[in-house]
Amino acid sequence: MNLHKIAQSLKREVKGSINVSESMSQHTTWRIGGPADIFFTPIDWEDLAKALKFANFEKLPITIIGGGSNLLVKDEGIRGLVINICGLKKLKINGEEVSAQGGVKLPYLASQVALKGLTGLEFAAGIPGTVGGAIVMNAGAHGSSMSDVIVSVVALDYRGRLCHYNTRDLGFTYRSSKLKSDKWIVIESNLKLQLGNPVEIKNKIKENLAFRKANQPWEYPNAGSVFKNPPGDSAGRLIETVGAKGWQIGGVEVSHKHANFFVNMKGASCRDVLALIEKVQREVYQKFNILLEPEILVLGG
Numbered sequence: 001m002n003l004h005k006i007a008q009s010l011k012r013e014v015k016g017s018i019n020v021s022e023s024m025s026q027h028t029t030w031r032i033g034g035p036a037d038i039f040f041t042p043i044d045w046e047d048l049a050k051a052l053k054f055a056n057f058e059k060l061p062i063t064i065i066g067g068g069s070n071l072l073v074k075d076e077g078i079r080g081l082v083i084n085i086c087g088l089k090k091l092k093i094n095g096e097e098v099s100a101q102g103g104v105k106l107p108y109l110a111s112q113v114a115l116k117g118l119t120g121l122e123f124a125a126g127i128p129g130t131v132g133g134a135i136v137m138n139a140g141a142h143g144s145s146m147s148d149v150i151v152s153v154v155a156l157d158y159r160g161r162l163c164h165y166n167t168r169d170l171g172f173t174y175r176s177s178k179l180k181s182d183k184w185i186v187i188e189s190n191l192k193l194q195l196g197n198p199v200e201i202k203n204k205i206k207e208n209l210a211f212r213k214a215n216q217p218w219e220y221p222n223a224g225s226v227f228k229n230p231p232g233d234s235a236g237r238l239i240e241t242v243g244a245k246g247w248q249i250g251g252v253e254v255s256h257k258h259a260n261f262f263v264n265m266k267g268a269s270c271r272d273v274l275a276l277i278e279k280v281q282r283e284v285y286q287k288f289n290i291l292l293e294p295e296i297l298v299l300g301g
């Protein structure tokens with residue numbers, strides 16, 4: 001397959017930026033991942049729809065990414081077309097109703113609604129993903145999650161067809177939603193927040209961010225929690241109990257600060273992370289008979 005030729009044909013159809021053999025380590029918070037064949041950032045949803053139609057016509061596999069903050073990309077990279085939704089970043093705030101495109105960064109959204117005195121998104125201020133990624137993953141913290149604030153979603157399927165989802169159709173569960181398996185692309189979301197006390201909102205955000213700074217290893221590249229919490233327990237507690245803090249394979253280490261965070265100390269590969277995931281799973285299973293399920297998603301290969 002001549003990637004440059006395909007990229008040139010795509011360039012004639014769309015307005016967004018296109019890169020060939022783009023290193024995915026530049027687009028993941030773990031700073032890990034081999035090259036994406038063709039990396040496209042649409043400027044609006046029509047641009048995205050055109051790229052989807054092009055990929056279908058050319059029979060290119062399609063991969064969607066947002067902030068790359070929950071992703072482990074294989075060292076071999078990703079074949080086909082990788083679409084970065086971060087270009088869709090329009091935000092409208094009208095009273096208590098908020099509409100945010102899929103590529104709006106969650107911390108930005110949380111700070112903008114806080115400035116308008118709207119409460120409900122204080123939990124999201126420290127989650128470094130996009131609105132689309134957060135809806136798909138039903139991201140959450142401090143006892144709240146996206147499912148508490150989302151009213152509806154406008155999505156495209158991989159053929160470029162539009163669809164509207166209401167909250168009940170989204171099938172939100174712990175760190176998941178129906179969009180994850182159905183492969184719909186979030187282009188826009190409507191959120192319902194409430195008017196609150198601006199000082200209290202600001203203080204809550206400050207408190208949440210301070211908690212993260214004290215308890216999470218922000219100093220090194222990572223992808224947040226590696227494993228989901230098993231029912232009634234915490235993955236971090238289980239990992240810490242088997243003595244895994246500080247375990248290292250290649251360039252990746254189980255954080256000393258939070259055992260459910262694996263940090264890229266220096267030049268870690270996807271292979272290193274997968275090997276450490278397996279080792280930790282094995283040890284926790286042997287001691288507690290609990291199989292930890294990864295929260296992070298592996299792409300490519």
Ligand SMILES: Cc1cc2nc3c(=O)[nH]c(=O)nc-3n(C[C@H](O)[C@H](O)[C@H](O)COP(=O)(O)OP(=O)(O)OC[C@H]3O[C@@H](n4cnc5c(N)ncnc54)[C@H](O)[C@@H]3O)c2cc1C
Binds near residue numbers: 068297
């Ligand atoms: C330091 C740190 C702290 C974190 N803390 C938390 C936390 O407190 N709580 C929490 O839940 N998570 C946390 N995370 C994980 C991560 O930020 C969330 O899962 C986030 O919602 C992922 O969003 P993203 O845009 O980065 O998605 P990506 O990682 O880019 O993608 C995740 C999945 O969503 C899909 N996707 C992305 N955008 C779209 C879209 N527009 N439409 C359809 N599918 C899409 C991708 O295909 C992929 O399957 C943390 C991560 C880091 C690095």
